Amino acid sequence: MTTPTAQMVRIMIDGMTVNVPKGTLVIEAARRVGVMIPHFCYHPKLKPDANCRMCLVEIEKVPKLQTACSTPVDEGMNVRTATTVVNDAHKSVLEFILANHPLDCPVCDQGGKCDLQDFSHQYTATSRFTETKRVFQKEYFSPLIETQMNRCVQCLRCVRYCDEVMDVKALAPVGRGTMTEIKHFGFHPLDCEFCGGCVQICPVGAITSRLSMYEYRPWMLKRAETICGYCGDGCQMTVQTKGQELIEVNSAHGAGRNNGDLCARGFFGFHAASHPQRLTHPLIRRHGALVQVTWEEALEYVADRVNEIKAAHGGPSFGGLISGRCTNEELYLFQKFLRMAIGTNHIDSSARYGHVNGLQAMQLVQGTHRWTVTFEDILDADVLILVGTNITETNPITGLKVKEAVKKRQATLITIESLEPVVDTMSNIANLSHHHFRIPTSDTHHAIVGLVKAVLEQNLTQPDLAQRHPTYVNAMTSALQQISWQDLQAATGIEPDAFVRAAKVAAGARRVVIMAGQLLLRSEQGYSGCLTLLDLLLLTGKLDAPGCGFAPLAEENNDQGAIEMGTVTELLPGAQPITNDTERERIAKQWKGELPTDKGASLIEMLERARVGSLKAMFIVGENPVGSLPAVIHAEASLRNLDLLVCQELFLTETAALAHVVLPAASSLEKHGTFTNTEGHVQAVRPAIEPVGDSRPDWEIFSALSILLNSPMEYAESKEILKEIRSLIPGYSSLGPTPLPPKVDHSAVDRYLTDGYQRDLASRYHPISRASRPDGTVRLELAQSLFHSGKLSTRSKGLLQVEGSGRLRISPSDAARFALSDGDRVRLSSTSGEMTTEVKIMERVPQGTAWFPSHFGQAAVQLFECAIDPITHVPSFRTATVSMMKVA
């Protein structure tokens, strides 16, 4: 890492002077003055390996040519990159490489963007080699990635990427010398994270994507720079198309918050939008069946029904639910439409499933609705604390930041995760952890409490906190005295000493970032767990220290936007509480109307009201409560009770199938707008293809309806909505390269320290009661899988090839206990229901626990009870004790 204080040196490159920090590699210094030194094995993301010898340059006073990719600059260095000697060297290196290269460019997918082609043109290298070329046996490599080893230039970029960046280590150079080829394990097909990184980083056509094989030449494709719609990391990607056909996705090195890295979902998941089952026409229910109609008919029908119901029952008999897959513009317009055109505050979104827990905790303790840190702070952190994240599978790119911080920048990693630290086919963050608290998800809170207790007992609290806020510190101290180490150890299986060691490391560090993931956020302790983590930062004086902060990870790509656009019940646009009268007035004035006065109902409350009949109509956009909520909520019965259910969807989901009107919506690959990522960075979404069939962007649908309902919200394009958002939310983030995080609001902190903490101190810090699980049962948890996220991944043919169905992940010891082997079928039953599924044995699963991938969890969901957080109204249904039995 180059520190800002690094000494600058002055060097000459081809006669040009350049000032760079000492230690910069010659190849990078040259790049700064526009000199591109040819290279294969060098890549700025990887440690120099200097194996290909392509980058040789002359350095004055050094007798032999040097590799620019591994030579650091020093004061006064004089480098020449284009002398006859250098050119000759480049030519001969190319000649060596071409000696074995098949030159099958006409059938190679890399043709047109291949470094070897480009350099060969540049140096007109020819080969005097007349012997036969090496030929590797063609082998099946994997469902998504293809290798053609005859083309390999043996630069090992793929192997190094998979190890250094991904920490997966799925690729290996096999054999020796010329006959080295890149393989997985023997003849086994590749089994890995399928991040596509090796495909992207290979300088030639030796590793390519099967999804776009033989489909194109680069110059035939149209490109759109946009943001991935699968998770809150918000990766920038380039979607390449031929007409309406989606061909390939990649991400340029250095692009976006992801720095050009993608995960399997981003790289291989793009076909969801062109799935043949996309809804292409509006549908209306007639005589019980959904039939195709025109947009005019559908919209007029909706408007008529809305007018009737509104006249009979009033605005508050309506409710709305929207998904975080929508753009900010759509989320904004949705709530404006519901509040102004319909007259209801019953608005909620997918953020309710967990993100709201982190939000409310941040608002209470530090008065922000966003992280106070950015990805850069994760990279620069001295100590990172991960709590319930399973980050590799949920937020893979944030995970890469953590890996980089730990592997390259020596950060200390503390993890409170249910993962066993084992090496298998996917990276496992617990393997990099220095203090790993392996604990079942449902007991996560105990481990956080352990850290807080250690901080208080070891006097690791910020010295003047006790003076400024004695009541807070005393209350905390006495609350934690109630909890004995003995009980904590019994509940967590972790020695008190381990907590003390980790607490000391965290308290002693300068830059500490705590990340909370879905496993915590979506659990019953989601809200309290976040508060306790914030207590930890407060007590150690890190809450407002530079580079420190709390970072709840968003699951859906625009959950953060949903909060900031006011599409959660408790908030207005700008994440202002709906109870804030000045804000209400300000917004009403801008909107030139009156805001409804009712207290909004959250998702579960809306469903309850629908069930008892006081809610008459709902607009559901991109959400599928019938498929996602456990049976105990009776979502289907509730929705069936409605007089009007309007769904805007890409596919006919279980929920849409119940609707009176289904309106086909355009996917994020088909529209303009913005997404706000988990860090709170607002990024531009651009269309790669035209809306499929007659589908339309969601905002256009709200706008069209508003006109029919006589409270017109007309916009020529989504940019105009963004303009309105900016006028309403002062300074709503610019689209710059790096987000500017908000600062901790000290008056909010003071309020929290004075009395805010009291609200639920007792419920968070209470003596632990021990519960034991009966024999023959396992703790079933819904967990996210790397290959599926968001609303659409199960429609992506690429991702389905890697994971096409849900299999119950169990530990080897439970497999032995229940006499199960891979692929056996089991019946799971709880008091709420039962299901049958196949098992998959995975060593990372802790004993006594079984994970079911949430994206195939519709049957599993029925086994869960549902707890509703009394403060945040978040429904949680992630863990259940179930009995497991082998079935034939």
Added chain:
Amino acid sequence: MTFVEKYKDEIADILSRYPVRRSALIPLLYVAQRDQGYVTESAMQEIAHLLRLTPPQVYETITFYTMFNLKPVGTFHIQVCKSLMCALVGSDTVIEWIKTKLGIGPGESTADGLFSLSVVECLAACGTGPMMQINEDYYEQLTENKLDRILTDLRSTGTSPLKSGPFMWPEPVKT
């Protein structure tokens, strides 16, 4: 019984000698090879697990070194050095002789399962080439005549007085 169970004590001893766990890879692969005559896939997986490596990493190591076999070899594993020094003094001819006498090329075994032939990189006997290693013994300054005698001896007695001794293998320091 798994490989790791079978050689529990020996493995523990090997592991105790290396402060960095993965350094024990090659010694463990030797144990696995001694067991089956070649390194089986399941042994690779067990060793990977034991050393916290991925199976591809273990596979990479095995394929880099010529002394590890990935498939069964004959009772006598002939390994002819084909690196530069030996090549200059006729290692190609040695390989040809073997081909004619035993009817096998590099990577092949005789039908009776007695002999297998490999060509390998420098075995550090460059001054006395052409040379070969059979199982753990070196045979140097080979001539056609010598080769005939070696093959006959091996067939009849399982060993040959023409060997110049086992290649050096550092014994652990006994304390």
